[in-house]
Amino acid sequence: MGWEEVVKFSLAVFSAAVSISAAVAWLTKKLFSSWFDKSLEKYKAKLNGDIETHRACLKRDADEYQARISFELSRIDNERSFRFSKLHEERLEVIKSMYGSISCIGVYLESTLSVLHRLDDMSIEEMFSNVVDSYNELLKVYPRNGLFFSPELCALIDDFLAKMRQAIRAIQVYPLDVEHATYINNPLILGTRHEMLEGVRGKYRDEIKVLQERLAGEFRELLGVN
Template sequence: MAELLKILMYSGPSVLILLILIFFGKNAIEYFFSETIEIKKKELNQNLENHKMLLDQQNRSFQHSLDTKLNEFNVRFSKLHEERANVIKELYERLVKLHSATVTLTRRIHPIIEDAEKEEKQRLENVNNALNEFNKFYLVNKIYFDKELSDRLDKVAHEYWSKNWDYATILRMFREGQVSGDFYKKMVEDSQKITEAVDKDITKSLEDLENEFRRVLGVI
């Protein structure tokens, strides 16, 4: 310390002033940087808070938009499911009527109530009406079913049409006396095969469709 004082005495005021400037300049620089850092920290914290608020607003806006779209989807899906359920109900009703008319037409023995020919004609008419009602309703509502189920319904509809057509043809040939001998025997065998196909294969297809309708409606 004594040596420092000697240096200051011999060096003059200029050195003293320089030392004072260095000392206070260093403190000023430290103070400046310290204040600058604090200001920047406050700015960063404020920016962070602003960013958090913006993200929170965006999240709320996105959630609101998502909830709105979800509600719209649920409404549309609920409406679609309701319409689809009504279509399935109506279609199944027509399918059961068609099946009943087909079973009645293709059974091996028909009791005669009053007039055999008239009653046979009525059975044929019932089948034709049932086929028309089913096809007319199904074709305009086919869009409610996926491709796989539509293909199954197409196949079942064709089977009903095919078996009824073939059986009606055999009846007409019998009625008009166009069969005899071996051909008569073949027609009898063919009619029996149709009856068995209706009782087994087509009935099984109807049962499978029933289960598929239940699955679509969510009741199984």
């Protein structure tokens, strides 16, 4: 074999080696690329799964938190509605009680102070006693429930109570019974008594009516019947 043939053979061998190397390199690249693509897909699938799992956990936690908040808000709202309802009922009872006391004061005071207006089967002493009892009942109910009323209405009630206290004291200055020995011995005192009582009656009749109308208005407004 001459050197030319040797060179040709060597070149042929080298070319074959290069071709084989290139083929191996290409095959290796393809295998690596295929492995990398599969690994990447698995990683992406796992990552997507983790994301979905995390998202589901976040949604579950958010739903549970929202449910707890909704429950707490509902509980607070129910408690507030219950307290408001109880206060509403309590205020109605207070107004009803005060209206009744003021009405009784008006009825019995009118008959106590006038010689022409008498309630059947009741003495003047009994009628005046009912005035005092109704006044004392009003004193028991109003002071601890003044927060239910506006400052303007409280001022009217306070003024009425103060004047009623003065009226009760004024009525007690003279004996109530017109046949009392004091008047028999001194008829002029009986005339003075009548004038004083008539003045008291005219003074408080309008104030009682105003308070009755104001309390009745408050009561109807709470019931929604205005």
